Amino acid sequence: MKLQIADLELSYDTRSILKGLGFSIEPGELVALIGPNGSGKTTLLRSLSGLHKPSNGNIYLDSQNIQAMQPAEVAVCLAALEQEIHASTEITVREAVSLGRLPHQKRWSSNSLRDQEIVEQAMQETNVSQFADRSVNALSSGERQRVWLAMALAQEPQILLLDEPTSHLDIKYQIETMEILKRLANNGLTVVVSLHDLNLAAHYSNKVALLANRKLLAFGSPVEVLTESLIGQAYGINVDLIYTNTGDYIFVPKLNGPGLSDAA
């Protein structure tokens, strides 16, 4: 499913957050949303899922304007995960993932065999089947993140929006999460994910959207957007790009004070 925004303006009350946003995301693309704290990444994701009403402009899922859709209509084709999700009561992993089937179920119907299959499959996909009967609250944050991802997959979405899914994870879980997202995108899912880690964005995304100074500073392939000058401009720091012998490149901020070799 194609996700398109045109001349979007987002604000809280009268305070403008982002202005003049426009881009188009094709099916199967993994788009990294980057930008400094407070640049509006979360607000943009909230509006893309229909939660935050734009003060101007439109958001289209294929040809449908999201503002004309009910939450129930959006939920059958688009899944979104907040940055932090809390279960207010003890709930098992399988019960949590099953909640993802809700948009597809009729009011009085219960979990059908097909629903159960999809739930089991989603748990396998994100590697949480082994704790299916454990309480979500008892898991580590990395494991829990994968449970919410499984729930989103159980929605059978065509578009997946994630707000900083790697922010509380150690480096292994960060890579694992991004590998799962990459695999899903390769299978045709449109993924938009906000990230703080420029190196994850550089390695895994097809396109990067860089937000800064209340606008979309750049949108394009990682090579076009993740440049020393654009990143320096967006974050107000100096960075070096270092090319690795595997063909990747990584960002290294230029820090003040002595480095490790000096200290040694």
Added chain:
Amino acid sequence: MRRAGLSVFFISLIALIASIACGIAIGPVLIPIDETFKILFGSFFSLTGVDPTHALIIDQVRLPRVLLAALVGFALATCGAVMQGLFRNPLADPYLLGIASGATAGAALVIILQWDTIALALPVGSFLGGLLAVAMVYQLSRGRFGRLDNLTLILAGVALAALFSAVSSFLLYVANNDETRRIVFWVLGGLGGAQWSHVKSLFFIVLIGFTVMLAFAREINALILGEEMATHLGVQPESVKKILMLTATLITAGAVAFAGTIGFIGLIIPHAVRWIVGPNNRILIPVSGLCGATLLIACDTAARTVVQPAEIPVGIITALIGAPFFLLLLKRHRHLSAAHWSERT
């Protein structure tokens, strides 16, 4: 479905039927169980060996009273389950949110104005009182972006409950003897005034309310993850809350109109049931209802038998059981509640 919800459902159903039978048989006049069944299902048995006085006691006194207790217990427990789910708060129940106090004040006002000779004036009065309370609580606790703030909600509920209790106390103060007696009945709570007409009215109120609650059980399930996540799952939290708060007010007011204020059932039953069947509201709500009905029948049977021939208001017994349980709950949830309440809703 955790721990085979259906089997728990049937066990609770059997427990309810057993408690109804015991509640009918036990009293100042003990009626043997076999005779009780003969009287209840008279057309299926021969009526030989049945004392006509016993038949009269069962038909006119015990059966309506036990059935009313069942309906009131069912109403309060299902309301509690729904409110706890709706507000993601283990302490939410029809009393804490001021509904019952509002309903009591409404009933007291109807008595003082001597409107209670008009048919249905009492239930309508208590419904309007409860609705007023809940509307005020709702308005007071709407925070940023028009969302309900759950901590404010509970605090506003407590404050308004106090306000409406003060109104009831004032009405009690200005009432004459006969009115005082009837208002005290509401304040203390009791099932002594049970009549068949009450049973019938409350049955329909509970039936409608229960159907609505069950219809929205899956939305309440989604709310476990918070209102924004529920929206991502296709739920509209604000309208779900409005519909369910109105429904809960309706059946709480119905229960209060016929039995006065009976506390703690709506708080403790859903909790205990959640420990056993898990958080799925499709199972939690009906099982809570059945267990609430069973518990209130048991409490009422105790209330009218322990100090024979006098009768203790049943609200005292539910409070005696409920308050220690509530404290236990506070202790258990102390570490959890801080996390819930500091959370942005």
